Amino acid sequence: MSGSRATIEYVPRRTIPAPYTRILDGVRAIPEGFVRTYGDLSPGAPRLTGTVLRHHGDGVPWWRVVRADGSLAKGERQRAHLETEGVPFRGDRVDLDVARLPDDVAPA
Secondary structure, X not given: OOOOOOOOOOOOOOOOOHHHHHHHHHHHOOOOOOEEEHHHHOOOOHHHXXXXXXXXXXXXXXXXXXXXXXXXXXXXHHHHHHHHOOOOEEOOEEOHHHHEOOOOOOOO
């Protein structure tokens, strides 16, 4: 074609740092009906887990990650997901004595 140029759309490759990948893999490994805390997934830096989920959490069961006291960061939307999976609650908080996945359980 005379006078025309083929256009190539540049799509930047999205690389995820290794620590982020470990957190996301940890979230994916939480079985239905169980939870882990932000600190379980990133010991010493629980806020990192929240940051990773905010920016890269599409396609992972984010609702299975709760605060250290069992409270929910995403409120009723998160609670609805957890109740559907049979996660037990004590009032407004997840009953971590029952629902928290023990550290000695290997990922699926």
